[in-house]
């Protein structure tokens with residue numbers, strides 16, 4: 001997937017009803033207030049930053065950071081109507097492991113499906129904790145790819161194809177590790193929501209979970225043969241009922257006030 005295709009992919013995924021639902025939950029946990037300043041770490045094409053900006057109003061500010069210049073540029077283009085409404089949204093280059101901000105500046109910080117890719121999640125979390133104001137919330141949502149299941153139809157190859165996931169996602173069970181991450185950093189209130197998502201449309205699932213990419217990786221690794229993959233994909237596509245599920249974890253903690 002090139003940069004343009006990946007941006008389109010992120011946008012398509014973010015408007016799925018299942019994804020919109022858990023994202024709304026992350027905004028609620030962030031405790032967004034008018035006039036507040038919020039960080040979206042690993043903002044991608046900026047969809048969440050724009051939604052949050054609508055809640056902070058013209059007196060607030062939202063900053064999205066990402067390491068991808070292409071995605072940041074796309075975010076700036078998409079944000080034009082929001083700028084026209086007088087909302088303050090900045091998209092800037094930055095690495096999660098070394099945030100370009102002073103201590104205690106954000107009323108809340110969030111990251112959605114970013115920690116699964118990071119080299120050092122503990123360091124990145126320490127950075128989010130550092131830049132959040134005391135009593136500000138940090139909200140992180142991540143999938144646990146170990147929970148990905150095609151529940152209908154059953155096919156013995158599904159598990160074999162999915163067994164390649166650890167090769168494609170650095171911290172493939174990140175969702176499951178979130179609670180420990182917050183506890184380790186000694187946050188005050190840690191709320192963990194387990195969010196089970198289900199997709200019943202094969203074509204949507206094929207795109208969201210990138211079946212063709214996974215199958216190619218599985219073939220390259222010698223886990224499955226090409227003929228088997230064709231048969232597997234056809235069986236899922238032609239099944240009378242199709243259902244795939246994935247568990248997302250949403251963790252929220254409040255930064256302690258220093259006494």
Ligand SMILES: C[S@@+](CC[C@H](N)C(=O)[O-])C[C@H]1O[C@@H](n2cnc3c(N)ncnc32)[C@H](O)[C@@H]1O
Nearest residue numbers: 010042043044066067068094095096112113114
């Ligand atoms: C799966 S996308 C999620 C994007 C967005 N949060 C969303 O929900 O649509 C992961 C994003 O994390 C960004 N990212 C990866 N490593 C990063 C890092 N070290 N610092 C900041 N952003 C990073 C990627 O460029 C990508 O845009």
